[in-house]
């Protein structure tokens with residue numbers, strides 16, 4: 384399967400970047416092809432301009448050249464993955480803006496939906512699973528990001544996986560990197 388892996392972190396040499404590397408290794412080991420969209424290094428502008436604003440009366444609106452290029456990249460893959468740090472119990476702004484612009488009306492929802500076989504969201508988090516559970520942040524994130532975006536856009540197999548306690552030392556980080564590799568190997 385061809386998998387587009389969308390990555391949003393200010394530093395490529397971050398822990399999140401190591402998660403990306405392990406995940407892609409897992410994909411390749413399972414015989415999949417990984418294409419990485421590194422939004423920060425590519426300079427993607429997350430602000431939705433007028434030309435990319437949906438026209439609710441026109442499902443065939445032609446969006447900006449930048450969005451058309453991103454849509455081509457999405458279209459040539461069979462499945463999607465997203466790797467990002469959890470910021471304020473959500474995804475960072477660049478990734479959010481990429482979705483705002485690229486998953487647009489008439490192409491990802493509305494008259495047409497995404498045909499992709501699966502979407503996996505992986506977020507790294509400094510807080511524990513218990514911290515997330517206590518306030519319902521885990522359920523909120525799953526509802527909003529996995530169901531509310533991927534499911535809404537027609538991708539029935541969707542999941543959000545949180546890699547918790549990323550600041551809890553080298554042993555924990557090693558275990559999380561092994562989990563990231565396994566997700567790449569098994570999810571698609």
Ligand SMILES: Cc1cc2nc3c(=O)[nH]c(=O)nc-3n(C[C@H](O)[C@H](O)[C@H](O)COP(=O)(O)O)c2cc1C
Nearest residue numbers: 397398399400468469470471472507508509510549
């Ligand atoms: C702006 C900002 C907001 C954050 N919000 C959260 C949060 O809501 N929950 C959480 O568990 N961690 C939060 N964190 C911690 C990040 O998730 C953590 O720094 C990141 O996953 C570590 O990976 P990295 O070293 O690759 O950046 C936040 C960090 C920043 C910079």
